[in-house]
Amino acid sequence: MNNIRATLATVWRIAGPYFRSEDKWAGRGLLAVVVAMELTLVAINVLLNQWQNRFYSALQAYDLNEFVMQVWIFLGLAFTYVALAVYKLYLNQWLQIRWRRWMTQHYLGEWLDGATHYRMQLKGDAADNPDQRLTEDVTNFVEQTLVLGLGLLSSVVTLASFIVILWGLSNKAPLHIYGTDIVIPGFLVWCALAYAVLGTGLTHWIGRPLINLYFEKQRYEADFRFNLIRVRENSEQIALLKGENAERGHLLHRFGHVIGNWYAIMRRTKRLTAFTASYGQAATIFPYVVVAPAYFAKSIQLGDMMQTGSAFGQVQDALSFFVTAYRSIAEWRAIVARLDGFEMSVATAANLPAHEATIELKAAGGGRNIDLQKLCVNLPNGTPLVAADGFAIQAPERVLVSGPSGAGKSTLFRAIAGIWPFGTGTIAVPAKAKLMMLPQRPYFPIGALGDAVIYPAAPGTFQATQIRDAVISVGLPDLAERLSEDGHWNRMLSLGEQQRLGLARALLHMPDYLFLDEATASLDEPSEARLYRLLTEKLPQATIVSIGHRSTLDAFHTRKVTVVDDGAIHVLGQNDAPAEPEPSAAR
Numbered sequence: 001m002n003n004i005r006a007t008l009a010t011v012w013r014i015a016g017p018y019f020r021s022e023d024k025w026a027g028r029g030l031l032a033v034v035v036a037m038e039l040t041l042v043a044i045n046v047l048l049n050q051w052q053n054r055f056y057s058a059l060q061a062y063d064l065n066e067f068v069m070q071v072w073i074f075l076g077l078a079f080t081y082v083a084l085a086v087y088k089l090y091l092n093q094w095l096q097i098r099w100r101r102w103m104t105q106h107y108l109g110e111w112l113d114g115a116t117h118y119r120m121q122l123k124g125d126a127a128d129n130p131d132q133r134l135t136e137d138v139t140n141f142v143e144q145t146l147v148l149g150l151g152l153l154s155s156v157v158t159l160a161s162f163i164v165i166l167w168g169l170s171n172k173a174p175l176h177i178y179g180t181d182i183v184i185p186g187f188l189v190w191c192a193l194a195y196a197v198l199g200t201g202l203t204h205w206i207g208r209p210l211i212n213l214y215f216e217k218q219r220y221e222a223d224f225r226f227n228l229i230r231v232r233e234n235s236e237q238i239a240l241l242k243g244e245n246a247e248r249g250h251l252l253h254r255f256g257h258v259i260g261n262w263y264a265i266m267r268r269t270k271r272l273t274a275f276t277a278s279y280g281q282a283a284t285i286f287p288y289v290v291v292a293p294a295y296f297a298k299s300i301q302l303g304d305m306m307q308t309g310s311a312f313g314q315v316q317d318a319l320s321f322f323v324t325a326y327r328s329i330a331e332w333r334a335i336v337a338r339l340d341g342f343e344m345s346v347a348t349a350a351n352l353p354a355h356e357a358t359i360e361l362k363a364a365g366g367g368r369n370i371d372l373q374k375l376c377v378n379l380p381n382g383t384p385l386v387a388a389d390g391f392a393i394q395a396p397e398r399v400l401v402s403g404p405s406g407a408g409k410s411t412l413f414r415a416i417a418g419i420w421p422f423g424t425g426t427i428a429v430p431a432k433a434k435l436m437m438l439p440q441r442p443y444f445p446i447g448a449l450g451d452a453v454i455y456p457a458a459p460g461t462f463q464a465t466q467i468r469d470a471v472i473s474v475g476l477p478d479l480a481e482r483l484s485e486d487g488h489w490n491r492m493l494s495l496g497e498q499q500r501l502g503l504a505r506a507l508l509h510m511p512d513y514l515f516l517d518e519a520t521a522s523l524d525e526p527s528e529a530r531l532y533r534l535l536t537e538k539l540p541q542a543t544i545v546s547i548g549h550r551s552t553l554d555a556f557h558t559r560k561v562t563v564v565d566d567g568a569i570h571v572l573g574q575n576d577a578p579a580e581p582e583p584s585a586a587r
Helices: 002-020 024-060 064-122 130-172 187-207 210-233 235-240 244-296 302-319 326-350 409-417 449-454 464-473 495-509 525-538 551-556
Strands: 175-177 180-182 360-364 370-378 384-388 391-393 398-402 423-430 435-438 513-517 543-547 559-563 569-574
Touching: 002 024, 002 064, 002 130, 002 326, 024 064, 024 130, 024 302, 064 130, 064 326, 130 187, 130 210, 130 302, 130 326, 187 244, 187 302, 187 326, 210 235, 210 244, 210 326, 235 244, 244 302, 244 326, 370 409, 384 409, 398 409, 398 551, 409 423, 409 435, 409 513, 409 543, 435 495, 449 464, 449 495, 464 495, 495 525, 525 551
Parallel strands: 360 423, 398 543, 398 559, 435 513, 513 543
Antiparallel strands: 175 180, 370 384, 370 391, 370 423, 559 569
8 A cells, every 4th residue: 555655646746747837728628628538438338338228128028119219329329439439539649749748848858957967877877778768658657647547537437337237236136046035235236346356456466576577678678779779879999899799799688688577577477367368258257147047037137137247347347447457557657666766866966966065166256267266076986086276277378287097187177067066165167158168079969060060059050151161170171061961970970070070169159268178189280280279369368278198289288287196286387378370370
């Protein structure tokens, strides 16, 4: 019972926000109409049950006129039933897509807000494969919640409607044993109740392991699919290393989990199906066996017997809702658990600064400098990485950051960008300052090359001539003619070409602070020098902070900073300002 209450509370927490959202009136209206149609279908079933008595009684009495009338009544009821069933399905699907659209937008907003998606990974994301939770799990949650919710409502109303009919029929057809009528008020109702309770208990006992098996099924399937995507994304490196056999082994190992879990589901489903199928078949004949003695004793007519069988079936079906829907309920509970885990993981990452000591990112006063005060950047496990106090990046200087690999240089950039919360201290960034981080491998979304270059700006933000000029200026005239071409540019272009396009992005956005995390490391030194001169010419007021190891970079920076092995930042000296570039150097 506690598990049921906890599950229902979780379902309400996941589903409730939609019906209080900006789309609430459309959602509530569609739900109300669908519920009304479901209740009307139950009412038609009640009318059909009463019709069944009159129809079979007319057959037993050889009453042709009554028979014809009942046929016309049936046609009217059947037409109404079919029309309601069709439009109930149509409106149900309409509600599903609106609900799914809102939930997807809501989850995407929370997942992508404030680098939450990145922090979830840093904290050892408990919600595996967010892509699946945002697609399959949301879709299945909406669909299964409506199906099971309406099914339960229908069962409750059907039970309330037909239990009255069955109680009355129990008085017409008393229990007849060896020529003696034994009057037990509502004995047919008690028979149906005992039958359903026994079936429900056995079904739960047999099928309970399916809940966890379906949860694992979703996880294993998503994990296998995710690793297939990783192989596709890294196909070049795998091919160069001749790693196909190793990847095949890794993928088959993960697929083995899918197969093993599926076999477990098969075995458990076989037992559950064997019982539920037997239970359903027995339910077909059970009510007729119960009332047959009264019929053969001529206490009731054929119509009463057929109506009794139909009413008993409706009551038994309503009481057996848990039995017939058990597999769907098990899968639904697994989906609810996955969405609940996703919400908890998102909330934990989003509220990280409120629960742990974190780096404070604040707007600086009237100055133009980025100031680091009592800053200690840590790893997620708390291990200190970089420490700096009283350190400032002054505008519009050029700063070169160097140091051994793993000393925390890139992590320091992440902290300044506001996406690395682990640590203590303060980073003051000038208000309204535009910061841009260019990593060693820039990101380009799939789509038109022009849109990929100006990312994250919306398409149309820059004119085509501006984009073309920026691409040409970084030394890619051939790509300047392909700006409207769609492609997966991170796969199609060399790393050197990607780094050049990253710098073209910076030229277009014109940030106040440009952080280059080995953003030219794949270029030869002459090309790197030309691009740094280009940045000096095109972005004269921008503060540029570079991570690099080449000594040739010293000439393009006014100050050099070294992060040593103990994590401290040391200013080793200040170089002379770089010479003005030759007129042809920026071309």
